Amino acid sequence: MDFKTAFSYMFKDKKFLWVYLTGIILSLPVILSNIISPLNKYTKLIPYINNLSAKELSTIFLIIFVISFILSMYLAGYHFVNINKRISQKDAALPLFSDIKTIGAAAAKFFVVFLILLLGASLALTLLATVTVIIVSIFSKAELPVLIQSSVYISLIILFCIVMVFIPGAITSFSNDLKIKSFFNAHKIFAIIKENKLNYCICTVLFILQYFLSSYLNSFSLSKYYWIALFSPVLIFYINLAIDDLFAKLASNANLAQTGAVCETVTEETTAESENPSENEQ
Numbered sequence: 001m002d003f004k005t006a007f008s009y010m011f012k013d014k015k016f017l018w019v020y021l022t023g024i025i026l027s028l029p030v031i032l033s034n035i036i037s038p039l040n041k042y043t044k045l046i047p048y049i050n051n052l053s054a055k056e057l058s059t060i061f062l063i064i065f066v067i068s069f070i071l072s073m074y075l076a077g078y079h080f081v082n083i084n085k086r087i088s089q090k091d092a093a094l095p096l097f098s099d100i101k102t103i104g105a106a107a108a109k110f111f112v113v114f115l116i117l118l119l120g121a122s123l124a125l126t127l128l129a130t131v132t133v134i135i136v137s138i139f140s141k142a143e144l145p146v147l148i149q150s151s152v153y154i155s156l157i158i159l160f161c162i163v164m165v166f167i168p169g170a171i172t173s174f175s176n177d178l179k180i181k182s183f184f185n186a187h188k189i190f191a192i193i194k195e196n197k198l199n200y201c202i203c204t205v206l207f208i209l210q211y212f213l214s215s216y217l218n219s220f221s222l223s224k225y226y227w228i229a230l231f232s233p234v235l236i237f238y239i240n241l242a243i244d245d246l247f248a249k250l251a252s253n254a255n256l257a258q259t260g261a262v263c264e265t266v267t268e269e270t271t272a273e274s275e276n277p278s279e280n281e282q
Contacts, residue, residue, distance in 0.1 A: 001199040001253075006245040010238075013094045020237065022097045026075055027233035029068035034221035034229070036061050042224045073114075077107025079244050083175035086248035087256075094241075106178055113174065113183045121159065128155040164211075168204050169193050172247045176256045188256060195254040203246045210239050 010016050034040065036049055038058050044050045049057070078095060081103050085092040095103065132151035140147065169189035173182045182188060193200050214236045221229035 001196075001202075001246065001249050003202075003246070006249070007242045009091075009245055010094060010241050015096065016094060019094045019096065023075065023078070023237040023241075024233040026071045026097070027237060028230065029064055029071055031218065031221050031229045031232060033061060033065045033068045034218060035226045036064065037222070040222050042222065042226060045224055046226065073107040073111050074103060076110050077103040077105070079240055080106045080110065080171075080175045080178060082241070082244045083172070083248045083251075084178055086245055087176055087251045090248070090252070109178060109180050110174075112180055116184075121163075125152075125155055125159055128158060164208050165204060168200065168207050168247065168250070172250045172254075173256075175247060176251045188254075191256070192250050192254045196250045199246075199253070200250060203243070203250060206246070207243060210236065210243060213239075 010020075013019070035046065036043060036057060038054065038061060043057065052060070078097060081095045081099075084106075085095060097103065129148070129151045132154050133147050136151055136154075137147055166189060169192045170183050172192050173185050173188040174180075176182060176188070196203075214232065217232035217236070218229055220226060220232075
């Protein structure tokens with residue numbers, strides 16, 4: 001797998017700077033919602049915000065939170081479309097954020113996936129925590145509240161590890177044809193893992209590192225150094241573009257049949273061939 005290309009392909013796109021800046025701007029409301037959160041004890045240090053009443057602050061927070069959630073879904077849709085394009089054509093140009101119809105459709109489908117994952121994770125956590133409480137209680141005489149708390153923490157760690165192992169495959173499978181059912185298609189996910197063993201492990205590690213780096217930078221939004229968090233999208237959006245290319249390569253290596261390619265770019269070479277068919281074809 002060409003990791004060097006994954007971190008450099010975007011610079012060859014003539015519209016990269018426009019796409020990059022737009023991606024950063026669309027990512028900022030998420031940071032802002034954390035900064036002005038009523039639960040942030042450092043909000044009083046922020047100019048123009050420190051004089052607002054609790055009611056005014058809560059109203060502004062709610063508005064920005066809703067906007068940030070919608071934009072987060074749209075950004076996710078953008079990355080899915082980018083992966084989809086790069087599966088069908090490895091040198092495809094970056095999608096433009098102005099393609100609301102295509103990106104919005106991918107975002108809407110992911111929102112359904114998100115709700116299913118949220119419900120599934122809640123049920124899995126409840127079941128896993130219950131089983132863990134029973135097992136831990138056999139070897140420990142701690143009080144019930146302590147057992148429950150410990151079991152929830154253990155269950156969260158187990159669930160997180162399971163999700164992080166399979167989520168890159170699920171994202172790749174979903175991006176391949178942009179169908180909701182593909183996100184949960186175990187056959188396709190295991191095919192991706194099987195055909196990319198080492199590369200899949202590397203991509204998973206990079207995905208996890210990106211997650212922790214993003215979480216670490218965003219955590220500054222709840223501190224007195226809140227301004228550091230505003231620079232998070234500058235790095236994270238770029239890394240996500242690189243990961244998009246890596247996921248596309250996973251799908252290509254697994255030889256998945258792409259039935260849902262979108263925004264396919266016609267190259268000059270392809271156009272020339274269509275206008276000047278070969279002698280054999282003639």
